[in-house]
Amino acid sequence: MYQWDFGILWSYRWLFLNGLGVTVGFTVVIVLLGLVFGLFGAFGSLSRFKAIRLTALTFIEAFRCTPILVQLIWFYYALPILAGVEMTPITASALALSLYGGSFYSEIIRGGIISIDKGQSEAGAALGMTPRQSMRRIVLPQAIKRMIPALMNQSIIQFKNTSLVSVLAVPDLVYQSQVAAHDSYRPLETYTAVAVAYAAILIPLTIIVRRGEKRLAVSE
Amino acid sequence: MSDTPKIEIRGLRKSFGSNEVLKNINLDVAKGGVVALIGPSGSGKSTLLRCINLLVVPDGGSVRVGDTRFAFGEGTKLPDVKALAKFRATTGMVFQHFNLFPHMTTLQNVMEGPVTVRRIAKADAEKLARAQLAKVGLAEKADQYPATLSGGQKQRVAIARALAMEPDVMLFDEATSALDPELVGEVLNVIQQLASEGMTMVIVTHEIAFAREVADRLIFMRDGVVVEEGPARQVIDSPQEAATRAFLSHFHRTGALPPANAGS
Numbered sequence: 001m002y003q004w005d006f007g008i009l010w011s012y013r014w015l016f017l018n019g020l021g022v023t024v025g026f027t028v029v030i031v032l033l034g035l036v037f038g039l040f041g042a043f044g045s046l047s048r049f050k051a052i053r054l055t056a057l058t059f060i061e062a063f064r065c066t067p068i069l070v071q072l073i074w075f076y077y078a079l080p081i082l083a084g085v086e087m088t089p090i091t092a093s094a095l096a097l098s099l100y101g102g103s104f105y106s107e108i109i110r111g112g113i114i115s116i117d118k119g120q121s122e123a124g125a126a127l128g129m130t131p132r133q134s135m136r137r138i139v140l141p142q143a144i145k146r147m148i149p150a151l152m153n154q155s156i157i158q159f160k161n162t163s164l165v166s167v168l169a170v171p172d173l174v175y176q177s178q179v180a181a182h183d184s185y186r187p188l189e190t191y192t193a194v195a196v197a198y199a200a201i202l203i204p205l206t207i208i209v210r211r212g213e214k215r216l217a218v219s220e
Numbered sequence: 221m222s223d224t225p226k227i228e229i230r231g232l233r234k235s236f237g238s239n240e241v242l243k244n245i246n247l248d249v250a251k252g253g254v255v256a257l258i259g260p261s262g263s264g265k266s267t268l269l270r271c272i273n274l275l276v277v278p279d280g281g282s283v284r285v286g287d288t289r290f291a292f293g294e295g296t297k298l299p300d301v302k303a304l305a306k307f308r309a310t311t312g313m314v315f316q317h318f319n320l321f322p323h324m325t326t327l328q329n330v331m332e333g334p335v336t337v338r339r340i341a342k343a344d345a346e347k348l349a350r351a352q353l354a355k356v357g358l359a360e361k362a363d364q365y366p367a368t369l370s371g372g373q374k375q376r377v378a379i380a381r382a383l384a385m386e387p388d389v390m391l392f393d394e395a396t397s398a399l400d401p402e403l404v405g406e407v408l409n410v411i412q413q414l415a416s417e418g419m420t421m422v423i424v425t426h427e428i429a430f431a432r433e434v435a436d437r438l439i440f441m442r443d444g445v446v447v448e449e450g451p452a453r454q455v456i457d458s459p460q461e462a463a464t465r466a467f468l469s470h471f472h473r474t475g476a477l478p479p480a481n482a483g484s
Binding site: 120128141142 | 307
């Protein structure tokens with residue numbers, strides 16, 4: 001029977017905290033950047049111009065339909081050769097994860113916008129609003145309310161996806177725990193603790209999302 | 221009434237795919253005139269109404285409301301979004317399904333056009349909006365959300381919202397078709413009041429008795445063409461065309477308007 005000894009992890013606490021800081025900070029960056037890409041993707045895919053629509057859809061599907069691990073490696077090893085620019089592991093992985101997340105955010109935002117009854121934008125147009133005004137005043141305020149639970153869910157997935165950046169030696173929680181595991185010869189304790197750390201952050205968040213969904217269902 | 225019509229439509233054509241819904245429609249509405257558009261579903265009457273404020277862009281012909289005229293067809297450029305928006309701001313439209321903005325209170329719904337489109341100061345827009353709500357008998361519902369209103373009340377708010385733009389012309393697209401029968405009267409009363417104030421209106425309706433009372437001209441459409449047209453009472457009481465007679469035989473054509481609900 002294996003003798004658990006979690007006490008040994010205490011001496012690595014700064015390493016873990018450091019890694020956790022990188023993971024959280026990285027998540028914030030890729031969620032924000034991803035939302036920006038997502039907005040561009042969504043409005044692009046709803047554009048009146050076919051060329052813009054096709055470009056947006058091509059990007060969205062390219063990132064949605066390839067594994068994130070492959071994208072991370074491709075952005076770090078292949079893109080610099082093709083584009084002729086050196087990228088640090090952090091830049092490459094931030095870019096890959098933001099675009100990957102952005103492709104899913106795009107679909108959520110697009111779905112939210114087209115879920116709003118066409119009569120709403122018609123009523124705006126009949127009042128004399130330009131398409132932009134009716135998007136801003138009428139459609140988006142209603143659509144954003146519907147998108148929020150799905151956007152939160154996708155962001156939770158993004159938080160977990162940051163664990164993959166350890167393959168490019170970005171010093172996140174998983175990477176640091178690999179260091180600790182090799183150093184202490186205690187991989188069971190180390191990875192259990194890491195799993196608990198992810199869950200401890202995400203479980204409260206999922207509860208918040210679920211409450212939000214319920215409140216939304218009541219208000220509609 | 222002046223000599224030049226307020227609304228003038230010439231040679232209007234519109235197809236959706238291979239389905240030709242409007243075939244060479246001509247229509248004049250005098251200033252202060254009330255025209256009722258009737259006909260079976262699929263006759264093109266709603267599409268014609270939506271062409272008047274260009275919610276539907278015609279394939280050919282021309283549309284003029286007041287001093288603004290747009291021509292369509294081969295070789296003409298489609299109007300840009302700004303010109304379209306400016307044009308639509310002068311015509312009010314009321315929809316079958318109300319299309320109130322659910323995320324805004326009744327008052328905000330009515331203020332939205334004046335604030336966003338006409339750029340009126342909030343305080344003035346609120347005064348204007350409250351006056352319009354009072355006019356349709358809903359002053360005390362100002363702070364409620366549309367979801368809490370009855371169908372008839374929603375439609376009256378929608379009318380107030382359109383009137384707050386102080387339009388030259390009002391278009392009604394089956395404004396009472398989605399209402400429970402006992403709520404139809406309160407909406408028709410508001411429309412009748414507008415008619416008596418001299419508002420130029422085009423009304424798509426299935427309320428034949430109402431059209432007979434309120435409209436001065438009546439147009440019967442079928443399959444994208446105007447079959448019969450004339451003074452409302454004359455067409456309803458003694459239709460000349462067989463198709464008009466057949467259609468009208470489904471309705472009670474006379475009688476009092478349904479009463480408005482007291483205290484609603």
